Amino acid sequence: MTFFLIPIFIIGFIILLSGIFTVKQQTSAVVERFGKFLSIRNSGLHFKIxxxxRIAGRINLKIQQLDVIVETKTKDDVFVRLKISVQYQVLKTKIYDAFYRLENPQDQITSYVFDVVRAExxxxxxxxxxxxxxxxxIAVKSELxxxxxxxxxxxxxxxxxxxxxDLQVKEAMNRINAAEREKIAAEYEAExxxxxxVAKARAEAESKRLQGQGIADQRREIARGLEESVDVLNNVGINSQEASALIVVTQHYDTLQSIGEETNSNLILLPNSPQAGSDMLNNMIASFTASNQIGEEMKKQNLKKSLKNKKSDDS
Known part of the structure; x- marks a missing residue:
């Protein structure tokens, strides 16, 4: 007798256990009785007869994502592929509708995404x-x-x-972007x-200005030194013409001396004979004398002309 009761107890225990079930967090279970909707069970431990x-199915209440790839054409006749990511969730208050009214919600969402994207x-x-x-x-979300x-x-x-x-369009866009960037780079390089x-020109201009100022100062000092030299020579009885000629000759010999100090110089100064200095001095004195005579004669002629013009004006 006991031998026959053991299998009965085991079968009864198994049947009892089949009436116990659990529902995970963020999940709902739909329970049916003889194929008809009975209830919705949320997370926790539950019992059924x-x-x-029987548990007809379970509904995931978490936020889910569906990626839809849509290929369409733009207004300027360019084929383009768009990836639309749709995040959706089953409403806890409408679990019955979500389970019984749609066989495949992802296909339904995909159809609406295609319709909206190909319209926009x-x-x-x-x-x-x-x-x-x-x-x-926004348009896809509103329609969905x-x-x-x-x-x-x-x-x-x-x-x-x-x-x-499209691949060819993408390559063309890349070429346009590259050309635009090269244009901007060229503009920056040109600037x-x-x-x-401009900076170099300004520097050169400033250099020339300073160089000119230096030459002017140098010539001013040379002129001042020459003036002082002429005054010194005048004090010892040498007139201005002779003093000027003497200074020029002195500078001539100074130049010869500086050339002689340069061992690798190829410069030749003419004339360079021994009597060149004496001849130069005599020629310069004669030149200055003739120049003064011409100057005095011109002054006399100008004075006569002015007196003659004055007399004619008075008459």
Whole structure:
């Protein structure tokens, strides 16, 4: 007798255990009785009548993401692939609708995404698609929310995560961007070169100015020294013409001396004979004397002309 009771107890225990079930966090279980909806069980430990009640399915209440790839054409006839990421969640208050009204919610969402994207993108040019991708995402979210809320699904967010134009168009865009960057780089290089040229010109101008100022100062000092030398020679009875000639001759010999100090110099100074200095001195004195005579004669002629003109004016 006992031998027959043991299997019965084991079978009864197994049947009893089949009536106990658990539901995980962020999950709901749909329980049916004889194929008819009975209840929705949330997370925790639950009981059901064995052989009568069954778990028809479980609904995930977490936020889920569905990535949809849509290929369409823009207003400027460029084929482009867009990746739309849809984040959605089952509403706790509409678990019945989410479980019984839609067989495959992901296919339904995909269909709506295709419909909205292929209605919005052909209105835009390719550049506008990149600039206004948020507008596309908002349009998709608005359409999905309106359609899926009745089925118990809430659209949390939609994102345009990738825009991939045709390969040839992408290469052309890259060439345009590269050319634009090269243009900007060339402009910067030209501006830098212009600044360098202007700075160099300013430096050269300043150098020339300082050089000219130095030459002027040098000549001023030379003239002052010559003036002092002439005054000294005048004090010892040498007139200005002789003093000037003597100074020139002295400078001539100083030049010869400085040339002689240069061992690798190829410069030849003419005339360079021994009597060249004496001849130069005599020629310069004669030249100065003749120049003074001509000057005095011109002064006399100018004086006569002025007196003659004055007499004619008086008469």
């Amino acid at each position: 064995p052989m009568v009640d 993108v052909p209105k835009m040019k390719l550049d506008d698609v990149f600039e206004r991708k948020d507008d596309i995402a 929310n309106e359609a899926m809320i009745d089925y118990g699904y809430d659209i949390i967010k939609t994102l345009v995560t990738d825009i991939d134009p 830098a070169e212009r600044i360098k040229i």
